[in-house]
Amino acid sequence: MRVLHVITGLDAGGAEQQLRLLLRHRQVETEVVALCNPGVVADGLRADGVPVHLVPMSGNTDVAAVLVLARLIRRGRFDVVHTHLYRACVYGRLAARLAGVRTIVATEHSLNGELIEGRPVDRPGVRGLYVATERLGRATVAVSADVAGRLREWGIPDQRITVLRNGTDVEGHRFDSSDRERVRRRYALPADRPVVGVVGRLEAPKRVDVLLDALPRLPGVTALVVGRGGERAALERRAREAGVADRVVFTGEVDDVAAHLSAMDVLASPSPEETFGLALLEAAASGLPVAYASGPVLDELADPRHVRVTPDRDTVATAVATLLDRPPDRRPAVGLDRFDVSRVAAELHALYLRLTDREPTPRKALS
CATH class of the missing domain: 3.40.50.2000 (Glycogen Phosphorylase B;)
Structure with missing residues (x-):
C-alpha cells in the first residue's frame, strides 16, 4: 500500500x-x-x-x-x-x-x-x-x-x-532534569526561577496576551513563550507596555518542545476553545501542572494538577500562583497509555x- x-x-x-x-x-x-x-x-x-x-x-x-x-x-x-x-x-x-x-x-x-x-x-x-x-x-x-x-x-x-x-510520544515527553538545565542555560534562566510556559502558535485565538497581562501579578516569575506566529510583534509590544518584557522569553519555533516543557514549572493555556489540546497532552506526559481554559484531553485525564480557568488575567494569575506553590510532582498523568x-x-x-x-x-x- x-x-x-x-x-x-x-x-x-x-x-x-x-x-x-x-x-x-x-x-x-x-x-x-x-x-x-x-x-x-x-x-x-x-x-x-x-x-x-x-x-x-x-x-x-x-x-x-x-x-x-x-x-x-x-x-x-x-x-x-x-x-x-x-x-x-x-x-x-x-x-x-x-x-x-x-x-x-x-x-x-x-x-x-x-x-x-x-x-x-x-x-x-x-x-x-x-x-x-x-x-x-x-x-x-x-x-x-x-x-x-x-x-x-x-x-x-x-x-x-x-x-x-x-x-504523543509519552515516554519521549517525560520530565528530564538534564533537559531542564540545558534549556534554562540557553535562555539564561536561573535554576530556582519559577517559569510559566505557553506552547503553540502565536495567533489571536490562543490568547497568549492573557498570560502576559497576568505576569505583573506574578512577581519573580518568567514566562517562556514557545512558538511562532503573526501575533509575535504585538505580544512583544504588550509585554513592554505591561512592564514585564525583561521577564518574557520568546523562543520562536523549536524542535525540542519536550525539553522546553521540562524547563517549565507550570504550563498556561488561556485559549478558550481547544478541540483537543496536543500541547496539553504533552504537558501531561511531562508531569507539568497546567492552568487551562479549554482542553478535552485534560478533562478526560482528570488529574488534580490540571486546573480549569476562565481566560482572564486575574484568574490565570491566581491559578498559576497556586500551582507554583504546590510541591513539585513531575510524574506523568495517569491514563496516558491510551494516548x-x-x-x-x-x-x-x-x-x-x-x-x-x-x-x-x-x-x-x-x-
Whole structure:
C-alpha cells in the first residue's frame, strides 16, 4: 500500500507535529505533500526518511496547483490520499479524485463553534466548500468527540466520521532534569526561577496576551513563550507596555518542545476553545501542572494538577500562583497509555485497510 499525506503547511503546529509522530510508526510506503510553508516539520520528516514534496499554492483560486497535485498523485500511484487542515482537505480531496484515487481520508484537527483552523465558519463559502468537498472522500477522522459532534452539526453523516484522538510520544515527553538545565542555560534562566510556559502558535485565538497581562501579578516569575506566529510583534509590544518584557522569553519555533516543557514549572493555556489540546497532552506526559481554559484531553485525564480557568488575567494569575506553590510532582498523568501515538498509528492503519478492502470488516455480533 502507498499512502500520500497532503497538508496545508509544515510549520511546527499541532497538526503538523502530529503527522510527523504518526509517520514514525508507519507500516506502509508513505510520502507527504505541503501546499505552503515547508518549515521545521518538513526537515524532520525528511530526517525520518519520509519523502516530502512542495506543491506551492498561492491562494484558494490557484487551480493550476490543484492540477499539479493531481499529476503528482497519479504519477505516484497512491492507494490512499490522506488530507490535513482546511486548504489541503478542500483541494487535496479534489486533486485525489481528479487523479482517480478511490480511498480518500481527511483528518479534521480543529473545528469549534466559531472557527475552523483559524477561519471564521460564518465567512461566505468556508463551511459550504468544506462540506461539499468532504463528500469527495471516504471518511473523515475527528481528533475528539467534540470535533465529531460539530461535523455532525454541519451535516456530515455519522457513518463517514471516525473518532481517532491525537497521540504523543509519552515516554519521549517525560520530565528530564538534564533537559531542564540545558534549556534554562540557553535562555539564561536561573535554576530556582519559577517559569510559566505557553506552547503553540502565536495567533489571536490562543490568547497568549492573557498570560502576559497576568505576569505583573506574578512577581519573580518568567514566562517562556514557545512558538511562532503573526501575533509575535504585538505580544512583544504588550509585554513592554505591561512592564514585564525583561521577564518574557520568546523562543520562536523549536524542535525540542519536550525539553522546553521540562524547563517549565507550570504550563498556561488561556485559549478558550481547544478541540483537543496536543500541547496539553504533552504537558501531561511531562508531569507539568497546567492552568487551562479549554482542553478535552485534560478533562478526560482528570488529574488534580490540571486546573480549569476562565481566560482572564486575574484568574490565570491566581491559578498559576497556586500551582507554583504546590510541591513539585513531575510524574506523568495517569491514563496516558491510551494516548500513545503508536496505538493511534495502528488504529489509523487499520482504517486504511478497511477502506481499501484489504481487511474484512468485522461482523457485528448477533443479538
